[in-house]
Amino acid sequence: MKPKLPNFSFKKRAAEKAAARANDEAKLKSGQVSSAVMARANGGSLRGARYKGPSKRIQALVVS
Numbered sequence: 001m002k003p004k005l006p007n008f009s010f011k012k013r014a015a016e017k018a019a020a021r022a023n024d025e026a027k028l029k030s031g032q033v034s035s036a037v038m039a040r041a042n043g044g045s046l047r048g049a050r051y052k053g054p055s056k057r058i059q060a061l062v063v064s
Contacts, residue, residue, distance in 0.1 A: 024042070
C-alpha cells in the first residue's frame with residue numbers, strides 16, 4: 001500500500017518563498033547578514049562551481 005502524499009499547494013509554496021525573500025531582504029538592509037553569507041546560505045555549497053555555458057545539444061536546439 002502506498003503512503004498517502006500530502007497535498008501540494010503552489011499558492012502556499014509561492015507565499016512561503018515570497019516571505020523568505022522578504023525576510024532575506026530585511027536582513028540584508030539591516031546589515032544583520034552580509035550578501036556573501038546570504039548567497040552561500042541560499043545557494044548551498046556551490047563554492048568553486050563554474051558555469052560552462054549551454055551544452056552542444058542545447059546550442060543545436062536554439063539554432064534549429
